[in-house]
Amino acid sequence: xxxxFKAEKLGKWYGNVLxxxxxxxxxxxxxxxxxxxxxxGKSTFMKLLTGQLRPSIGSIxxxxxxxxxxxxxxRRVGFCPEQDAFFEDTTGREFLAGLLALSGxxxxxxxxxAGRALAFVELLDAQDRLxxxxxxxxxxxxxxxxxxxxxxxxxxxxxxxxxxxxxSKRKVIRLIKDYRTEGRTVVVSSHVLPEIEALTRTIVLIHxxxxxxxxxxxxxxxxxxxxxxxxxxxxxxxxxxxxxxxxDPSVQSVAYGPEEGLVTFETRQRDRFFGLLPKAVxxxxxxxxxxxxxxxxxxxxxxxxxxx
Amino acid sequence: xPIAEQGYVHWEGRLDVRRRPWRPIVRLGIRLAFRRKAFKFxxxxxxxxxxxxxxxxxxxxxxDDFKEMIRGADRFLKVDPEFFKAFxxxxxxxxxMLIIMVLAGAGLIADDLRHKALQLYFARPLRRRDYLxxxxxxxxxxxxLLTLLPGFLFIVLKVIFSGSFKILAEYPWLPLSVAAWSLVxxxxxxxxxxxxxxLSRNRRxxxxxxxxxxxxxxxxxxxxxxxxxxxAFTLLSVKSNLQQVAAALLGAxxxxxxxxxxxxxxxxxxxxxxxxxxxxxxRGSEVIK
Numbered sequence: 001x002x003x004x005f006k007a008e009k010l011g012k013w014y015g016n017v018l019x020x021x022x023x024x025x026x027x028x029x030x031x032x033x034x035x036x037x038x039x040x041g042k043s044t045f046m047k048l049l050t051g052q053l054r055p056s057i058g059s060i061x062x063x064x065x066x067x068x069x070x071x072x073x074x075r076r077v078g079f080c081p082e083q084d085a086f087f088e089d090t091t092g093r094e095f096l097a098g099l100l101a102l103s104g105x106x107x108x109x110x111x112x113x114a115g116r117a118l119a120f121v122e123l124l125d126a127q128d129r130l131x132x133x134x135x136x137x138x139x140x141x142x143x144x145x146x147x148x149x150x151x152x153x154x155x156x157x158x159x160x161x162x163x164x165x166x167x168s169k170r171k172v173i174r175l176i177k178d179y180r181t182e183g184r185t186v187v188v189s190s191h192v193l194p195e196i197e198a199l200t201r202t203i204v205l206i207h208x209x210x211x212x213x214x215x216x217x218x219x220x221x222x223x224x225x226x227x228x229x230x231x232x233x234x235x236x237x238x239x240x241x242x243x244x245x246x247x248d249p250s251v252q253s254v255a256y257g258p259e260e261g262l263v264t265f266e267t268r269q270r271d272r273f274f275g276l277l278p279k280a281v282x283x284x285x286x287x288x289x290x291x292x293x294x295x296x297x298x299x300x301x302x303x304x305x306x307x308x
Numbered sequence: 309x310p311i312a313e314q315g316y317v318h319w320e321g322r323l324d325v326r327r328r329p330w331r332p333i334v335r336l337g338i339r340l341a342f343r344r345k346a347f348k349f350x351x352x353x354x355x356x357x358x359x360x361x362x363x364x365x366x367x368x369x370x371x372d373d374f375k376e377m378i379r380g381a382d383r384f385l386k387v388d389p390e391f392f393k394a395f396x397x398x399x400x401x402x403x404x405m406l407i408i409m410v411l412a413g414a415g416l417i418a419d420d421l422r423h424k425a426l427q428l429y430f431a432r433p434l435r436r437r438d439y440l441x442x443x444x445x446x447x448x449x450x451x452x453l454l455t456l457l458p459g460f461l462f463i464v465l466k467v468i469f470s471g472s473f474k475i476l477a478e479y480p481w482l483p484l485s486v487a488a489w490s491l492v493x494x495x496x497x498x499x500x501x502x503x504x505x506x507l508s509r510n511r512r513x514x515x516x517x518x519x520x521x522x523x524x525x526x527x528x529x530x531x532x533x534x535x536x537x538x539x540a541f542t543l544l545s546v547k548s549n550l551q552q553v554a555a556a557l558l559g560a561x562x563x564x565x566x567x568x569x570x571x572x573x574x575x576x577x578x579x580x581x582x583x584x585x586x587x588x589x590x591r592g593s594e595v596i597k
Contacts (some may be wrong), residue, residue, distance in 0.1 A: 050431050072431040079431035085424040102432045103334030
């Protein structure tokens, strides 16, 4: 059975800097998404999960065993760090083979698994090239390959989609989903909600070292919808568009300016509003130039949740 | 928290319970060192004294044949502890050992720090001790190649060329001395190199540190000795301390009139300091201060 992680009143300080505080959570099979802005404590939590950091307070266990310094447990965990972590002078295959050997496998098995992992991340063609010549997407896929090569029961991926182009992102999302279907535990972190949405419905919101909310996507979406979103539209006749939309229940307020041709809407029903806006523009023949959502980011949601 | 998907997996992989988890690190370190052309050249240069001394062993048994050539130098060709001291404590060999450390060792930890690879090591069933053992044994491999191997080769050659075991009868402790000095040299240089490598994320800076500490310590010794004429300043020099200990372990006359135990103590203190540096610098995760 796949490992179940339990954190109880878990806390981590780096000197005077708070990394994580009072985290109590259980993570089992399936994909769990850790969502939070940069510096929220996601990487700290992941390093505590992988036993690389010792908790300052509280405990973290996997199937009842403490994780910290438990090397026998590390055989069952695959970790993909956020930053690039490679031996740049080796080839992709050598890199994987070296790490597999460190996991305790024999030579034949190392070769077999390295080949399988490289095929999984579609890097077989580049396997004999030095890593220093790999593109960003290839490096990210190689990082995932090293995490899955020993076929761990638990996969911990820290910002695996960071800095990837859309095509590479799709590839990596598919890889992670394929891995999940084999019944394993996957913990993945991101500071971008749509990325996490594409991967899982189970989300943990983490902010300033604390868990703010946990649940599935609709719950998080509801939280987000409860927060008024600001949508700014730039066009020739802003007052005409404002008049068309102001009566709709999804619109909470309408404001014009400060620049000419700019109208700003506040809505608590973002999806409904974004359904309505293009329809109104198309039907009235308005000349739309720009739509922006200044606060449509995770930080705004977190600010709302923490009552800023 | 609701669990969206449940699943179970039966682990079918075969994982060894290994006694030597550092082995892949040693293998990788050796392979990467041999990939550098400069390293192969330097290793070749470092073997020159071995060739010269091996020839010396041969000539020592054919003094009459080479009478004209060696005129007056036959006392240097007596294969005894002084012969081994001349080999092991030569500036030339120590210099090339240092250069080998620069090329094969300066980046061993510095590169891992630069590429943030420590977290990959420590996310695997590998302890900090195993990691450091792997790195140190990589260096020991090269150092023992330059010390232990030639030492035993000279003894074997002497036995073959003389057709007798006289050398072993006269100096029965010689093989042990050779082994002891080789281990001391390999151990000290490994600690020295790894500690300085862990002080920087840049292998070039680590290389400069390795060379600077070694030569500056010798220059300071030279300056102070020149002024005060006190052999105690030998203790300031890494090289001189190594030479003193080499002479003592090989049962030969020391270079300086300073008890060799003092030099051994200096080397031991440096090794302990290196150990402290390594324990502070080699961590799985970065620590924010």
